[in-house]
Amino acid sequence: MKKILFLIHTLRGGGAEKALVQLVNSMDKTKFDITVMTVINTGKYIKELDSNIKYKYIFEEIIDTNTMDKKSFRHKLQFIKLQLYYNFFWKIKSMRFLYKKHIKDKYDVEVSFLEGISAKIISSSNNKKSMKICWIHTDLTKNRSTKKFFKNKKNEIKCYSRFNKIVCVSANVMKCFLKELEMEENNKVIVRHNPMDIKNILRKSNEGFKQICREIKVDDTKIICSIGRLETLKGYDKLLRVHKKLIDNGVKHKLIILGEGSQYAKLNKYISDNKLQDTAMLLGYKNNPYPYIKLCDIYACTSVFEGMSIAVCEAMVLGKAAFVTEGTGLEDIIGPNNENGMIVENSEEGIFKGLNDILQDDILIKHYAKQSRKVAHVFELKRNVKNIENLFK
Numbered sequence: 176m177k178k179i180l181f182l183i184h185t186l187r188g189g190g191a192e193k194a195l196v197q198l199v200n201s202m203d204k205t206k207f208d209i210t211v212m213t214v215i216n217t218g219k220y221i222k223e224l225d226s227n228i229k230y231k232y233i234f235e236e237i238i239d240t241n242t243m244d245k246k247s248f249r250h251k252l253q254f255i256k257l258q259l260y261y262n263f264f265w266k267i268k269s270m271r272f273l274y275k276k277h278i279k280d281k282y283d284v285e286v287s288f289l290e291g292i293s294a295k296i297i298s299s300s301n302n303k304k305s306m307k308i309c310w311i312h313t314d315l316t317k318n319r320s321t322k323k324f325f326k327n328k329k330n331e332i333k334c335y336s337r338f339n340k341i342v343c344v345s346a347n348v349m350k351c352f353l354k355e356l357e358m359e360e361n362n363k364v365i366v367r368h369n370p371m372d373i374k375n376i377l378r379k380s381n382e383g384f385k386q387i388c389r390e391i392k393v394d395d396t397k398i399i400c401s402i403g404r405l406e407t408l409k410g411y412d413k414l415l416r417v418h419k420k421l422i423d424n425g426v427k428h429k430l431i432i433l434g435e436g437s438q439y440a441k442l443n444k445y446i447s448d449n450k451l452q453d454t455a456m457l458l459g460y461k462n463n464p465y466p467y468i469k470l471c472d473i474y475a476c477t478s479v480f481e482g483m484s485i486a487v488c489e490a491m492v493l494g495k496a497a498f499v500t501e502g503t504g505l506e507d508i509i510g511p512n513n514e515n516g517m518i519v520e521n522s523e524e525g526i527f528k529g530l531n532d533i534l535q536d537d538i539l540i541k542h543y544a545k546q547s548r549k550v551a552h553v554f555e556l557k558r559n560v561k562n563i564e565n566l567f568k
Contacts, residue, residue, distance in 0.1 A: 179567060215233070274297075
């Protein structure tokens with residue numbers, strides 16, 4: 176039996192975290208002894224790990240920025256400590272010491288399931304016998320948030336060069352990784368799609384569906400749905416401005432956004448100030464988002480960048496027309512000529528033009544919905560889990 180360690184920063188509600196839990200819960204436990212470790216002990220997905228998976232962590236959470244009281248002096252001090260943690264600690268701390276202190280067991284395979292912090296730790300492993308694998312979930316040419324964890328570019332390149340395999344979640348992510356880290360294409364850097372439990376998604380999409388339709392007041396009006404953290408990089412400010420412009424131009428539709436984050440108050444104020452309450456809704460975080468996706472006509476992802484949007488893939492599983500901006504990692508799924516969905520320029524103008532076209536074209540919406548169902552097999556659970564398990568042999 177292979178003993179495997181998966182290390183990730185947290186198990187909060189992001190796409191990589193969700194993908195990790197789906198993967199480890201689906202792996203063959205007669206062949207793999209699995210430990211999931213987080214750098215910070217926080218996240219709703221911790222409770223979703225199967226009971227036969229060991230869970231460990233390195234540090235306790237400093238403060239949850241989503242719930243912190245900005246008027247509290249204690250919280251302010253904790254927030255300063257958090258900033259020092261992210262901006263200085265990881266540059267100067269010895270990763271070899273950190274690894275030796277906190278990763279006591281010996282594993283056959285050591286996996287960093289995210290770029291950045293967890294990659295630094297696993298790349299500093301003193302276990303010479305283990306296979307080391309790193310997952311890359313984002314476009315490193317655009318998202319350089321992990322850059323601050325390294326002293327310089329040379330240090331970053333050295334970190335990733337220590338891995339036996341680099342697994343990218345899409346072809347675009349791989350292309351951008353090779354470009355940013357100045358590497359030649361080789362068989363060490365590969366693509367593996369995140370596995371999805373299609374049957375479970377379809378089943379959960381029916382839970383409470385009729386009640387949700389009543390709450391949203393579903394009628395003949397086209398509905399656009401989007402799910403994600405309410406942060407600047409997700410582009411919801413642009414999406415709301417486009418929504419207003421479309422409404423002002425007489426293009427009737429509803430926009431529902433699921434998620435929570437630091438931009439909630441700002442986005443909600445925009446809705447209120449522009450009297451969009453009847454057509455734009457911020458519904459907060461939902462444990463089961465699938466009924467909301469099921470009721471929509473178009474699923475939109477307008478992020479500044481994504482590695483590969485899991486939410487879009489889930490929407491395609493549910494047979495929804497996919498509408499995405501450039502750089503959201505779906506190019507190889509949607510196709511170079513918009514065969515299976517619509518990819519538009521990543522700008523307010525591009526989003527407006529694309530949504531204006533698709534909202535007024537029922538035939539196009541139905542075509543993309545049909546194509547989504549056709550390509551859904553790409554995300555099939557057993558096949559993708561098996562492809563990933565084969566890496567560990």
